[in-house]
Amino acid sequence: MSDFTIKNITFSKRPISIPADYRPAYKIAQICLILKHSCIGEKSSLLKFHLISWAFKSIENRKTLLTFITDPKHSDLSVWGIEPTLNRALHIAVADNFCSYQNANYKLEEKGLEFAKKIEEVKDILADEIALLKQIGKRGITEKSIQDLTNKWTLFND
Amino acid sequence: MIKINAIKIEVNTDSGLFGADYEFSEGFNIIRGDNTSGKSSLFQSILYCLGFEELIGGKNEKTMQSVLKDIVEYPKGTSHRVLQSFVLLEFRNGKEETITVRRSVISSSRAPQLVDVYNGALLTGKNKAISSQPMFIHDKGGASDDIYGFHLFLEKFLGWNLPYVFNKTGESRKIYIQQIAPSFIIEQKSGWSDFLATMPFYSLTNKEARVIEFLLNLDVYENKQVRQNLITSKRILDDKWARLYKQLNRFAERGGGKIINLESKPTILNNTNPISILLSHEGKNYSIPDFIEIQNEQLIELETRIIPKVSEKIEQNEAKIDSLTESINAVTLNYELLSEEVGFDRDKLKRYEIQLESLKEDLRKNKGAQKVKKLGAELDSKMAHDLCPTCEQPIKDSLLPSDIAQNPMLIEDNIIFIEAQIKMIKVYIEGLAFNVSEKEERLNRIRMNLSNKRQSLRGLKRELISDDRLPSELEIEKKLNIKKRIEFYNRYLEDFNELLDEAKQLSAEHEKLLKDTEKLQSDFFSVTDRKKLDYLLSQFKRLLFEFDYKSKSSDFIDISLDNYLPVAQKQFGDDLKSYDLRFDSSASDFIRCIWAYTCSLYLTSNNFDANHPKLLMFDEPKQQDISLIHFRSFLTELSSYSGVQILLFASFENSDESYQIATEGLDFNLIYIDKKLIKPIDNKPLAS
Numbered sequence A: 001m002s003d004f005t006i007k008n009i010t011f012s013k014r015p016i017s018i019p020a021d022y023r024p025a026y027k028i029a030q031i032c033l034i035l036k037h038s039c040i041g042e043k044s045s046l047l048k049f050h051l052i053s054w055a056f057k058s059i060e061n062r063k064t065l066l067t068f069i070t071d072p073k074h075s076d077l078s079v080w081g082i083e084p085t086l087n088r089a090l091h092i093a094v095a096d097n098f099c100s101y102q103n104a105n106y107k108l109e110e111k112g113l114e115f116a117k118k119i120e121e122v123k124d125i126l127a128d129e130i131a132l133l134k135q136i137g138k139r140g141i142t143e144k145s146i147q148d149l150t151n152k153w154t155l156f157n158d
Numbered sequence B: 001m002i003k004i005n006a007i008k009i010e011v012n013t014d015s016g017l018f019g020a021d022y023e024f025s026e027g028f029n030i031i032r033g034d035n036t037s038g039k040s041s042l043f044q045s046i047l048y049c050l051g052f053e054e055l056i057g058g059k060n061e062k063t064m065q066s067v068l069k070d071i072v073e074y075p076k077g078t079s080h081r082v083l084q085s086f087v088l089l090e091f092r093n094g095k096e097e098t099i100t101v102r103r104s105v106i107s108s109s110r111a112p113q114l115v116d117v118y119n120g121a122l123l124t125g126k127n128k129a130i131s132s133q134p135m136f137i138h139d140k141g142g143a144s145d146d147i148y149g150f151h152l153f154l155e156k157f158l159g160w161n162l163p164y165v166f167n168k169t170g171e172s173r174k175i176y177i178q179q180i181a182p183s184f185i186i187e188q189k190s191g192w193s194d195f196l197a198t199m200p201f202y203s204l205t206n207k208e209a210r211v212i213e214f215l216l217n218l219d220v221y222e223n224k225q226v227r228q229n230l231i232t233s234k235r236i237l238d239d240k241w242a243r244l245y246k247q248l249n250r251f252a253e254r255g256g257g258k259i260i261n262l263e264s265k266p267t268i269l270n271n272t273n274p275i276s277i278l279l280s281h282e283g284k285n286y287s288i289p290d291f292i293e294i295q296n297e298q299l300i301e302l303e304t305r306i307i308p309k310v311s312e313k314i315e316q317n318e319a320k321i322d323s324l325t326e327s328i329n330a331v332t333l334n335y336e337l338l339s340e341e342v343g344f345d346r347d348k349l350k351r352y353e354i355q356l357e358s359l360k361e362d363l364r365k366n367k368g369a370q371k372v373k374k375l376g377a378e379l380d381s382k383m384a385h386d387l388c389p390t391c392e393q394p395i396k397d398s399l400l401p402s403d404i405a406q407n408p409m410l411i412e413d414n415i416i417f418i419e420a421q422i423k424m425i426k427v428y429i430e431g432l433a434f435n436v437s438e439k440e441e442r443l444n445r446i447r448m449n450l451s452n453k454r455q456s457l458r459g460l461k462r463e464l465i466s467d468d469r470l471p472s473e474l475e476i477e478k479k480l481n482i483k484k485r486i487e488f489y490n491r492y493l494e495d496f497n498e499l500l501d502e503a504k505q506l507s508a509e510h511e512k513l514l515k516d517t518e519k520l521q522s523d524f525f526s527v528t529d530r531k532k533l534d535y536l537l538s539q540f541k542r543l544l545f546e547f548d549y550k551s552k553s554s555d556f557i558d559i560s561l562d563n564y565l566p567v568a569q570k571q572f573g574d575d576l577k578s579y580d581l582r583f584d585s586s587a588s589d590f591i592r593c594i595w596a597y598t599c600s601l602y603l604t605s606n607n608f609d610a611n612h613p614k615l616l617m618f619d620e621p622k623q624q625d626i627s628l629i630h631f632r633s634f635l636t637e638l639s640s641y642s643g644v645q646i647l648l649f650a651s652f653e654n655s656d657e658s659y660q661i662a663t664e665g666l667d668f669n670l671i672y673i674d675k676k677l678i679k680p681i682d683n684k685p686l687a688s
Helices: A024-038 A046-057 A059-070 A084-095 A110-121 A127-136 A143-151 B039-050 B150-157 B177-183 B207-215 B219-254 B288-304 B310-378 B411-465 B473-521 B527-546 B587-607 B628-639 B656-663
Strands: A099-102 A105-108 B002-013 B016-023 B028-032 B071-073 B079-093 B098-106 B114-118 B132-136 B164-166 B172-174 B257-260 B276-281 B284-287 B557-559 B566-572 B575-580 B615-619 B645-650 B669-672
Touching: A024 A046, A024 A084, A024 A099, A024 A105, A024 A110, A024 A127, A024 B310, A046 A059, A046 A084, A046 A127, A046 A143, A059 A127, A084 A099, A084 A105, A105 A110, A110 B310, B002 B039, B002 B615, B002 B645, B028 B039, B028 B628, B039 B079, B039 B098, B039 B615, B039 B645, B114 B150, B132 B150, B150 B177, B177 B207, B207 B219, B207 B587, B219 B257, B219 B473, B219 B527, B276 B288, B284 B288, B288 B473, B310 B411, B411 B473, B527 B557, B527 B587, B527 B628, B587 B615, B587 B628, B628 B645, B628 B656
Parallel strands: B028 B645, B028 B669, B615 B645
Antiparallel strands: A099 A105, B002 B016, B002 B079, B071 B079, B079 B098, B098 B114, B114 B132, B164 B172, B257 B276, B276 B284, B557 B566, B566 B575
């Protein structure tokens, strides 16, 4: 029996692999690109970020969002994912002066714009995302349309 | 060929512009400066501009001294903080093309991995409006990117064509230009500790040998290359042969035969023992033509015989039906089991393929993330340096909540991790796909077998219920079958001969390869190679004598044929054994060896018009208390050279007298660093 006595076990923590999506630089890059391409006056509300960021996640989401823009009558878009990582990225982006927070909206700053431009110069990075943003366009999703959608979220419509 | 025209150092400090500005002449330059003058900073700046700072140890601005990145002290006791610094180097090649390279040490706008290459003489020329192009150093692509890789550009500029060599993992890769540099640039801190001591590794096997082979343009390299090609051809041939071997075996199986006289490895085929297929008939083996002959005879026999009536064969037929039914049942079971297995494997394969796709997507995104982060770093972003933009404390490169105590992998490691996974999945897929196709083939064979058996069963049954006075249908069928078989084997024979031709061709290729290998194996060194190495040895010995080397008699000094470095030989009984010269020489004598070897390399290359860049750089060659007399011999030797640019940095024991003794009467260009290298510069705008 004593053959099997284990004196002690030690565990050492190894670094884990995380999706590129969870890298601050990657997310901030998305934020800057969203502001540059798909927002009037390069300003956006928090929920709009979440909507577009959700669309980046999968091809199905992308289709749902595009249907909402091009053919709202047949759209079944009603809710979308909210992810805390995006909020954290926004915190960093504001602190690092990529964008600023004014009147409950985020606005692209000069540094963020330059960042976005640099990214677009390198052809092969975030290409799908940039293509989607260009398809959405500046007026594709207005703050009002988001307001209309979120108004339906309440359980007690009065 | 490379000639350095001039260097310029610009250091902006909080109290104005500082810097240095020197021009070099074509031949022998002695750069004299006292120990603390910043002489080595000048030496290192030249390496830095060429992207050779790995010789000092390390990459990028880390290798540079503090006067270029932290604090300038001028005059002694007063310090100024460095805000920005750049180094510029102007040089030309053998075709009299001049370029100027500008590289930052400290700059908020220019990363040190980025150099600006000006297409002209920015330092010594009158015209300052010269177009420039940014290029990369050290980053992936620095040595291979056609448009933006500085070291590839430098290689072309020098008219070099660096050879491809095999690294530890067996991949073919170009020698890096930084690996050539230690053969003509001797750095102060570790350059004097061994031959070619500062050569970066880059997982290249026997790198010293490859570098010297290139420098002296030895044919042995090409011969080795030829051998490498032979090895590759052999591998390809082995593959082809293995494929043919499989194909022939399957072919034999298809015809129900067995292949003989075929080896699984390439062999020279002789007509005495031809490859052939044996078909068995009634317990005996026949070659294809013989088999066809037998079938023909049978057909003739059947045609002459009277076809028996059904009634005569009833009993026989019933027995046959029983055995056929049994065998069909067994085969059907096999078929079902196997087809289930194949279905399962196919599913698994599909799952792996989906996984591979998503991994590839993941890899693409991660590479994107890596580039995005680099771009962020160019914008002076705290986040891109893993610092909190508010409090400047280190943060993890992750958006997961900070109270999750997990360490994310570095993005570089993450990429490697995913790449490894992709490799693994690819191996799985390959294995599985092979499995699936094999099983599918087997299924096909079983299906054929099954349908043949069912057909004969149907025939038998039909005959049992038919009019028993009719001629036996089966007998007629038998005749038809033989006819069909003869037709089949005639075609089979044709196909087999085609495969045989292919085998003969491979055999011929194999024979030629063997001959070529045999021819090569005798000696890698060409006659010129021998001459070059003899010359190298004789020059090396001559210089050792000149520099008063005493540790070993020159009779026992040789050049190793493995790595072309000098070795000492010792007698052991009847055997001569080679030893590293370092262990057999006193410390000061080993310095003499490095002087002599570096000069001999140049002299040999020059004598045989090989690839030496015709530049020699030494930082403080008077090491290990070598006496001034011998140092003078070294300088005298150098001053006798023409057509080579020499930059020799020395302090002459900080004494004018030593300088006099060492250099009096010699022909050279003196560059004197007066007190301090980095001095204030008048930064007023020029009056227009």
